[in-house]
Amino acid sequence: MSENKILFNTGSLDGLSEEIGKLTNNDESRLKLTPDNADSGLAKLVLTLVELIRKLVEKQAMRRVDGGSLTDEEIERLGETLMKLELKMEELKKHFNLTDRDLNINLGPLGDLM
Amino acid sequence: MEKMIYALLSVKKESDRLDSMLIGMQGISGANLYSLPVDEITAVVSDTTRAGLITDSTNAITFAGVIEALSQEFTLLPMRFGSLMESTGAILKMLERNYPDVQQNLQQVEDMLEFGLKVFCDSEKLRADLMEKSEIGTKTTVLSTPEVKNSVYRDWVNKKLKEHRLEELLLTHVDSVVAAITEHLSRMNAVCKFKKMLTETTIIDALFLLKKDMKTELMQAVGNLQKQYPGLNFVMTGPWPPYNFVEITIK
CATH class of the missing domain: 3.30.70 (Alpha-Beta Plaits)
Structure with missing residues (x-):
C-alpha cells in the first residue's frame, strides 16, 4: 500500500494487531471435516447447532422471566429444564472433547456465531 | 490466456x-x-x-x-x-x-472514498462499569415465594437473568455509541454501514463512504468521539477504494 492506512488509533499497534487477529484468525472455530475425523467433525457441527438453539431458547426464556409474565411455579420449572439442558450440553462437550470456543463458529465478516 | x-x-x-x-x-x-x-x-x-x-x-x-x-x-x-x-x-x-x-x-x-472505523473495548471493564452504573447488582431479580426461595433452580434463573440484563445493557450502550457516531457524521452526508458485537472486544465495525475532501473533518469527528468515550478505543482506517459500497451482480 502506498501510505499508512491507520488514520486514528490511541491504543498500541500490538493491541490492534491482536484484535484484528481475533477477527480474522478463525482456525480454532473452523469446521475441518476429513475422512479421518468424520465422527468428531460431525459432532462439532451438530453440537454447534444444538448449542445455538439452546442459547436462543434460554435468551427467550429470560426475556419472559424479565417481563414478569411467568408465575413462580413456571419459573421454577423453567429453571429446572434449562439447567438440566445446560448440564447435558456440558456432558456432551466433555464427551467429544470440545470447548465453548470450538462451538462458537467464526462467520468471518459477520463475526462470531454466538 | x-x-x-x-x-x-x-x-x-x-x-x-x-x-x-x-x-x-x-x-x-x-x-x-x-x-x-x-x-x-x-x-x-x-x-x-x-x-x-x-x-x-x-x-x-x-x-x-x-x-x-x-x-x-x-x-x-x-x-x-x-x-x-x-x-x-x-x-x-x-x-x-x-x-x-x-x-x-x-x-x-x-469522488467518494471509503473509511473504516472499528471500536474496541476491554470487555470485562466495560461490563463491570455498566453493572456499577445500573441497578443490576443490587436489583431484586425474580420474586420468590417462601417455599421455593432456596431452590437451586431459582438461583440458576437469577444468575442467568443477571447475565441477560447485563447483555441488554451492553447492547443499549453499543446502540448509543452508534447513534453518537451517526450524529457526528450526519453533516458530512456520509453513507454508513454498521455491524455490532462482532466479538467480545470488537463492539462496532463501521464503514463510511464520503466525499474525498471530508477526510480531515472525519478524523476530527473520530477524535471527538474518542474524547466522549475514553473507555473505548476508536481505530479509523482509510482511505480505501469503495470495496463495500458496490452493489452489482455481473450478468
Whole structure:
C-alpha cells in the first residue's frame, strides 16, 4: 500500500494487531471435516447447532422471566429444564472433547456465531 | 490466456491519461496492465492463467495495490481478487451487458472514498462499569415465594437473568455509541454501514463512504468521539477504494 492506512488509533499497534487477529484468525472455530475425523467433525457441527438453539431458547426464556409474565411455579420449572439442558450440553462437550470456543463458529465478516 | 480484471473505471475523456499511467504499473506476477474500454467505462486487466494464479498474500497485496493506485486518479469499482475471464471479447461483452448497472454504481461512488472505523473495548471493564452504573447488582431479580426461595433452580434463573440484563445493557450502550457516531457524521452526508458485537472486544465495525475532501473533518469527528468515550478505543482506517459500497451482480 502506498501510505499508512491507520488514520486514528490511541491504543498500541500490538493491541490492534491482536484484535484484528481475533477477527480474522478463525482456525480454532473452523469446521475441518476429513475422512479421518468424520465422527468428531460431525459432532462439532451438530453440537454447534444444538448449542445455538439452546442459547436462543434460554435468551427467550429470560426475556419472559424479565417481563414478569411467568408465575413462580413456571419459573421454577423453567429453571429446572434449562439447567438440566445446560448440564447435558456440558456432558456432551466433555464427551467429544470440545470447548465453548470450538462451538462458537467464526462467520468471518459477520463475526462470531454466538 | 485468461484476463484478470482489477477494476472497472469511469474514464470519460481521459483514456490517454489512464493508458500512460498503466505503462508504469505492473499487475500480478509482473504482468503488464492494459485497458479495455466500452464507451466511458474501462476494465483494467492483465494476462494470466487460471492454473498460474496463486492466492497468497503477495498476489493479494499486488492486486489491492493496483486498485489503490488507480483509485487515487479515477472513480472505480474494485473487482474481487481472482476475477478472471477467458478473453478480451468476453470482457467487452460483459461490459456491454452490464453497462447501465456499472454506470449507475460508478455515479454513486464518484469522488467518494471509503473509511473504516472499528471500536474496541476491554470487555470485562466495560461490563463491570455498566453493572456499577445500573441497578443490576443490587436489583431484586425474580420474586420468590417462601417455599421455593432456596431452590437451586431459582438461583440458576437469577444468575442467568443477571447475565441477560447485563447483555441488554451492553447492547443499549453499543446502540448509543452508534447513534453518537451517526450524529457526528450526519453533516458530512456520509453513507454508513454498521455491524455490532462482532466479538467480545470488537463492539462496532463501521464503514463510511464520503466525499474525498471530508477526510480531515472525519478524523476530527473520530477524535471527538474518542474524547466522549475514553473507555473505548476508536481505530479509523482509510482511505480505501469503495470495496463495500458496490452493489452489482455481473450478468
